[in-house]
Amino acid sequence: MLRLAVTGGGGFLGWHVRVLLRALGWPEPTVLSRADLADPRLAAARLAGVDRVLHLAGVNRGEPAEVAAGNVQLAAQLADGLKHCANPPTRVVYANSVQAGNGTPYGDAKATAARVLADTGVDLDDVLLPNLYGEHGRPYYNSAVATFCRLLAEGGWPEVHADRELSLVHVTDAAARLIGVPGGGSWDPAMPPLHIGVQSLVDRLTVMATTYRTGEIPSLLSRHDVRLFNTYRSHCFPAHYPLTLPRRADARGELVETVKAHGGAGQTFCSTTRPGITRGEHFHLAKVERFVVLRGSAEISLRRIGDTEVLRFAVSGGEPALVDMPTMWAHKLVNTGADELVTMFWTNELFDPERPDTWSEPVEPARSAPLAVGA
Missing domain, CATH: 2.60.120.10 (Jelly Rolls)
Structure with missing residues (x-):
């Protein structure tokens, strides 16, 4: 059982990591806030003695320059804390993105952040994550799935302006990959993706929402069906019950x-x-x-x-x-x-x-x- 530290522990992915740790019975991880990261000596004290640090903190939305600078800065602050740490973790697990190095401000910043963390001398597990979805995601921020689910839960109808294929991974599977645990039935660290077009995703969620409005259970034939339905239900609770x-x-x-x-x-x-x-x-x-x-x-x-x-x-x-x-x-x-x-x-x-x-x-x-x- 590893002792973990986590940056970004209050975000969407961070919360799911901590929930999975709770289910596994692991100790509550040490959570480094952005204020902790801004002080290298305080960050070093928080990191001392843990086995691994999961770097989940990042900037996903905002002006391109702010997104780029924010992601590099957070990695640089963590790296500075590691360099000041007398007893540093043996591994950094970085929640990177499949967009790393794709020529966009966000993608290039994520790639730069990986290089910054690799230069610390601490072993780096650079995990390229695709689009994540799951319960309690923030609409208009974390994923299109969260946005569509919130609109449907509030009685609206999502509109698709540009259809394209998405590769979606449930956030608990990503959490299992980052923590480094084998598959457990409720999670799969292999992160099996759902490949689906935006319009098809909207259609699937709309059928679920329409069926569920009277309490009927939609067709749940696959693991992603169940997880999409649970994601939708998280946006219905508690207003729709009993x-x-x-x-x-x-x-x-x-x-x-x-x-x-x-x-x-x-x-x-x-x-x-x-x-x-x-x-x-x-x-x-x-x-x-x-x-x-x-x-x-x-x-x-x-x-x-x-x-x-x-x-x-x-x-x-x-x-x-x-x-x-x-x-x-x-x-x-x-x-x-x-x-x-x-x-x-x-x-x-x-x-x-x-x-x-x-x-x-x-x-x-x-x-x-x-x-x-x-x-």
């Missing part, structure tokens, strides 16, 4: 349709829960999970990994409603009534005890620094 389900009643009793899935695997199970008992206290990296209370009353609580705010939904069998657990959010269900609680659970995959994609995490926040996105 989603009330229609009930049909006659002299025989009542009927509630809890899951309509359009394709792919799935598993359904029901549980009873005694008054005051809690289920959950974990999170998932890729699994889609649905809760529907059919009898009794309960509170569903959720907290994004690293955040401190807890969101709570009161649900009951008297008015059945679905709440789908967003990936990378710790969640639990508590029976708040005086009687037995009956809950239906659905997941998009058959349970595999060897790869359960269930990571223990209390919903009530611990007293630790938040893993904020976009800092």
Whole structure:
């Protein structure tokens, strides 16, 4: 188990790196802020004794000159800190870009930054990353996927002005590659790409969004289908939940349709829960999970990994409603009534005890620094 330091730990990629480390049970990494990097002696003190430093900090948007200067400056500051460090890391892992050296200000700056880090004398793992997408990306900044998902979640319709092919990699796969861990079911450090045109991407996301507006599950036939759907759902949460389900009643009793899935695997199970008992206290990296209370009353609580705010939904069998657990959010269900609680659970995959994609995490926040996105 390596001791890691991370620059850019509050950004999109940095947050996903830290979530994966949390799932793996590794120690919380040392996070170097931009203020730390600006002071070479402070940076050296923060770097001392760690095994590796992951250089994720960068400038992706802005005026071309600012983007170019910012990426080179951040690498130079890290290099300066390493040179002042008496006990430096044995390796620098650099989140570079496939655009490095392509003649643009951004691409040439990323290539220059790699050369700066290589000159430190510390072993450099120069990782060329393609376009990344995933949960909680910033629209109009991190990726086109985030922008399209936000527009669709808000009821809009993305427009494509110039179609071209994209090579997309899910950010958890990139995190696994940077950390240096073998494949684990929920991640793949080989970073399998999705090759897709912009218009085809919009069409696929639009079908997902349209299907999901009534709570129906779109066709999830591939790993990228699941991850695109989870990315879309991250832009729906929490505003779209709970989603009330229609009930049909006659002299025989009542009927509630809890899951309509359009394709792919799935598993359904029901549980009873005694008054005051809690289920959950974990999170998932890729699994889609649905809760529907059919009898009794309960509170569903959720907290994004690293955040401190807890969101709570009161649900009951008297008015059945679905709440789908967003990936990378710790969640639990508590029976708040005086009687037995009956809950239906659905997941998009058959349970595999060897790869359960269930990571223990209390919903009530611990007293630790938040893993904020976009800092």
